[in-house]
Amino acid sequence: MLSRTARFSATRAFSSSAASAYKVAVLGAAGGIGQPLSLLLKENTDVTELSLYDLRGTPGVAADISHVNTKSVVKGYTPEQGGIDAALENADVVVIPAGVPRKPGMTRDDLFNTNASIVRDLAKAVGKNCPKALVAIIANPVNSTVPIVAEVFKNQGVYDPKRVFGVTTLDVVRASRFLAEVAGTNPADEKVTVVGGHSGHTIVPLLSQSNHPDLSADKYEALVHRIQFGGDEVVKAKDGAGSATLSMAFAGARFTSSLLKGLKGEKVTEPTFVESPLFKDEGIAFWSSPVTLGPNGVEKIHDNGKLSAKEEELIATAKADLVKNIKKGVDFVAQNP
Ligand SMILES: NC(=O)C1=CN([C@@H]2O[C@H](COP(=O)(O)OP(=O)(O)OC[C@H]3O[C@@H](n4cnc5c(N)ncnc54)[C@H](O)[C@@H]3O)[C@@H](O)[C@H]2O)C=CC1
Ligand SMILES: O=C([O-])CC(=O)C(=O)O
Numbered sequence: 001m002l003s004r005t006a007r008f009s010a011t012r013a014f015s016s017s018a019a020s021a022y023k024v025a026v027l028g029a030a031g032g033i034g035q036p037l038s039l040l041l042k043e044n045t046d047v048t049e050l051s052l053y054d055l056r057g058t059p060g061v062a063a064d065i066s067h068v069n070t071k072s073v074v075k076g077y078t079p080e081q082g083g084i085d086a087a088l089e090n091a092d093v094v095v096i097p098a099g100v101p102r103k104p105g106m107t108r109d110d111l112f113n114t115n116a117s118i119v120r121d122l123a124k125a126v127g128k129n130c131p132k133a134l135v136a137i138i139a140n141p142v143n144s145t146v147p148i149v150a151e152v153f154k155n156q157g158v159y160d161p162k163r164v165f166g167v168t169t170l171d172v173v174r175a176s177r178f179l180a181e182v183a184g185t186n187p188a189d190e191k192v193t194v195v196g197g198h199s200g201h202t203i204v205p206l207l208s209q210s211n212h213p214d215l216s217a218d219k220y221e222a223l224v225h226r227i228q229f230g231g232d233e234v235v236k237a238k239d240g241a242g243s244a245t246l247s248m249a250f251a252g253a254r255f256t257s258s259l260l261k262g263l264k265g266e267k268v269t270e271p272t273f274v275e276s277p278l279f280k281d282e283g284i285a286f287w288s289s290p291v292t293l294g295p296n297g298v299e300k301i302h303d304n305g306k307l308s309a310k311e312e313e314l315i316a317t318a319k320a321d322l323v324k325n326i327k328k329g330v331d332f333v334a335q336n337p
Helices: 003-012 034-042 058-065 082-088 109-129 142-156 170-183 217-228 228-237 246-264 309-335
Strands: 022-027 048-052 073-076 093-096 134-137 164-166 193-197 203-205 268-275 286-296 295-300
Touching: 022 082, 034 048, 034 058, 034 246, 048 082, 058 073, 073 082, 082 109, 093 109, 093 246, 109 134, 109 142, 109 268, 109 309, 134 142, 134 246, 142 164, 142 268, 142 286, 142 309, 170 193, 170 203, 170 217, 170 228, 170 246, 193 309, 203 217, 203 295, 203 309, 217 228, 217 309, 228 286, 246 268, 246 286, 246 295, 286 309
Parallel strands: 022 048, 022 093, 048 073, 093 134, 134 164
Antiparallel strands: 164 268, 193 203, 193 286, 268 286, 286 295
């Protein structure tokens, strides 16, 4: 297996235009999100090796995706075929959609009991095999799984807060789409910063900073609610068959692409749930706000910007939930290392 530097030079030697050579591993790659996410990553020209790991099914998914005529090499791994260590060896970016999704009537926090140990064990494998990788966590509840990964890495002595990300991009994608529906505009022209966390009231869209700061009170309340509970719409419509997978794959591919651009030295700024100084003195060690990505992961954490009085209220509510969600993740690893 070539080291990352060697892979860089190998690519450069064969193509003057190829500026990047990255191995991306997807853990949970045979699932509802994992499959379309892997397909979208096959289209990303920054990816030269796509490593697909799941408990089962990944050899088939990898064989299928590998026929797409882009340059990257795709390999499938299971615990029995190749194993997780080989799947993660020399990975530059690890994306984790492994874990169970919601059914109607459940909150994301109801997934904690199942997903906490899945994410903990996968984090241990990442810390062992590719401690320098950027790790993007999709598995819910993100507000707790991100602290779980951080605590596992601390226990292993490999934690770098610049390299651990909770993926909140779907909230940003939804906010743009839903605002455009209300305003009758093209979503491509609507950028909405979403801060806080990734569940219900912890999702705080900053519409006062958007192109439409003056929506009527009715429209504003309905839009904020739709952005905060957009996931529920999909869970309800899928009627027991899971939660958002295709839109999440879109969002996950977009975020992974931003991480890779950062690694290449391009400056990209995206909201993501990271260890953050913003409310640390209030016991909230993680917070999503716009983050500039760079060659080492987090380059700069931006503050929430200018807020309306209503947004100050939404943030206060978000903080109250987040304190509990974060503590739950930290306590889980302390009690179940
Ligand atoms: N961050 C976000 O915005 C979003 C997060 N999610 C979350 O993503 C997670 C995955 O959702 P879906 O793909 O719909 O679920 P899914 O059940 O279709 O797929 C999950 C995959 O994870 C695999 N898996 C389970 N344990 C594993 C382990 N130890 N190692 C490797 N693979 C393992 C399963 O075999 C399965 O293929 C859920 O927790 C869901 O709540 C879903 C949508 C949006
Ligand atoms: O709602 C869910 O459980 C899945 C999710 O996180 C989302 O769609 O935002």
